[in-house]
Amino acid sequence: MSPSPTPHARWRSRLSVAAILALGLTACSGASVEPAENFGTFDEVLAAAQGQTVDLWMFGGDAKGNAYVDDILAPAAQDQGVTLRRVPIADTPDALNRVLSELQAGRGDGSVDLIWANGSTFSTGKQAEAWQCGWTDLLPNMQYTDPDDPLLLNDFGTPVDGCEAPWHKAQFTFFYNSDAITDPPTSLQGILDWAQANPGRFTYPGPPDFTGSVFLREVMLSTAGGADQVPLPYSQAAFDQYAPAALRALTELEPSLWREGATYPRDEQALNTLFADGEVDVAMTYGPATLTDLVASGALPPSTKVLTLEEGTVGNASFLALPVNAADAAGAMVVANIALSPEQQAAKADPGTWGQFTALDTDLLTPTQQNLFEQLPESPIVPDYEELSRNAHGELASEWVPALNEAWRQDIATAP
């Protein structure tokens, strides 16, 4: 037997081996990953997609959305030879986080094939070059979208550039308890005044929560005197000009909020719970489609009514984005195309199914296809998209979002 070092020395050498290994594994970084294939036509895409399994990462807390994808979209994909697997996540940035971690590790065979995304998730991914771009032109069903629709050209001020395929549209919506409020306000300023006059009956989710952050931006547009007053692109000068008034308004409002603003609901769901328990009388959502079902199931009281604002609210579109390192990119394109078909869009717009507003321009459809939309039942709670989106405005550039969130956290949440 050969002499061996003492156990202690051996451990020491093992420790240094581990440290070197760690350095080697982690030090070189920013490895760039190129998309594996380039397709000339959609037929090539279809051929390459056969037998692929597409992992669609999406927010998993919406039972109707889950059911739509599992029961209606996935079988349609299966018919075209693609298996669609839904990966539920608690928060959309988790999916981008996964893509970025994989890219950081230089992985070209990513586990994320599609993400239901928009706004800052999209713009951050674009900044990090995490998306495949220019592929949506290949999709035959893009012909049914309006090529000049501003909501589909820019996603929170970031040019879409064919890096993500439209999926549906949404409208920021307030709702109120009609048992408690007989004469609801008709403008955002009116809501703030009402909150001041009724201490403890209003609050909003604390940014950086998605919904709370939208509310913050809406307040800024309102205090600036209207959506057309604030430039869409972000600049420090614009921020310094318009943000302080919004923060001041919210600071003044704070003592009149639920719990005197000492704390804020964690997210939209927490706000809904307060609303359902009668702790507050007004709540808000970027997904008004869900309201019908929440009232029907008893999760929200029957007296829930949608509150439309005279000046309109913000609207956006959400998309299916394709990561640059997706292992099943062709399959993902096929799924994105199916999801955009008039049949799928109409099925998804049915309030009984999911109730998401279509991203298509119905004027571009054939009469038979238009008929699919005209036959949709009306929701007893939510007005149709035309009415909800009256006077609507688009989203500010996504750089506004973290800047305002951070200012809110420092001036309002952290301030004594």
Added chain:
Amino acid sequence: MRVILGCLLVVWIVAPMVPVLLWSVAGQWRAPAVLPSSYSLQGFTALATPDTARAAASSLSLGLGVAVIATPLGYLGALAVRALPPMPSRFVEFVLLAPLAIPPFALVMGINVALLRLYVSPPLGVTLVLVVTALPYTAFMFRSALAGYDHRFEEVARSLGASPGQAARHVRYHLLAGAAARAFFLAFLVGWGDYITTLLIGGGQLRTLPLLLGSAASATGNEQLTAALSVAIILPPLILLAGLTLPAARRKRQ
């Protein structure tokens, strides 16, 4: 006085689970109603899907995987701490305790990139990290059992004519079986109930019951499903616990 203290302790232990159990069978339940205004099994019927069954199977195999690996490793580590001279023994003891000092989220945030770069499959990566998380507990269980265990037992057995192997098998087995069961159970729990490691390293490919719970809890009006899932996550380990402790308790009474 004793009875009051006993009742207080029982209330302290049981109270938090009462609303969960009520919600799991509630139809509608809004404030200020003290009890649900209607009852239904909708939460549990919504669990009867292949999705939930698959997630339960993933949770089970993750729990068992972590336990099967971490229990013998913890035993070996504890034996080594006992047998080594003071200096290396202290070092091994320190290493065995080290994962305790590292919050799971910190461990995961750091290791994720390396696992991805090494092409470690997500289930394997999650198991590896959770084994490391569970090792301090399993090693601790064996350490305290070994502290009360005396080599003289084995020497007596050998002086009675047992071979060294026999002595180790019979004597140690009986003395350490309890500790092994406790260690196995704790390690199983680490895998069975984990959320943040599975979420960040599993990358969506490993869908366990806690992950389903996480996404169910992030929706409005989902209290019934969330509560039913909670019950479904708690029950199997409880049954395992009862299976592990009841026979021992009965033996003790006899």
Added chain:
Amino acid sequence: MTRRRAPTTRRAALLALPAVVPIVLVVGVSLTAAALQSFGLMPFIGPPQFSADAWTRDADELVRSTLTSTYVAMVSTLLSLVVGFVLATYVLAIPRMGRIVEALSAATIPIPHVIGAGAIGLLLSDSGFLERLLGMPEAFPALVSGPWFVAVIAEYAWKESAFVALVVLGSISRSVGDLCDAAATLGASAGQRIVRVVLPLSAPSLAVSAAIVFVYTLGSYEAAWLLGPTSPEPLPVRAVRLFTSVDLAARQQAMATALVSVAVSAAVIIIAILVLRRHRSLS
């Protein structure tokens, strides 16, 4: 005994390897990667560039998070020790009722913290089960997401007191009976027996479990996130918020925050080991 140990040292070292190697690898790689990322040496995009920015920017917030976490962990640990000790003594002192309490308490051990946090939320929130039981009083305090982390601490104390009781019972149940009998024949009252016999006997296991509970509550995310206020943020909540932020630069700060919580935990564990060793050498 030393006669037996000496020749087996090398074998013992081999025994340790299967447990030591994975821990050293995982912990070593993880801490190295976290440190590199916190100093900007592993960016998402662009070349690595050293910068201590993540440590210095918002340093006061990092300090406040550390203090918040320490406060929550300290109060939770203290409560868990007190309630856990009471549980253990009750189980030892009262035979029949004690067995019920012991079984119920052990039954909470398998409940994951994320479910425990959800349960405490349903119990203590505004319009929660407790407020409904009390008839919805106007003056119901803000327990969930209130300024003092009451619900967070309640969740930790609830789960961890059962753990403390389990550890204490496991370590003293064999020896405590005879000693208490002896003390009783010498005329000690029940209170004296608890203070003079049970407490000193369980001191080492209380110290060990205190360290474990402190470190666990310091690093635990779910309860602090679900039941805590918007601000101030405990370390895990801050770290995960920054880690999942869409701002690419935030990940450096997330890593710095994670490393701070590792440092605090390590310090507490080392203090606990020193205290235990002192205790052992004194007795």
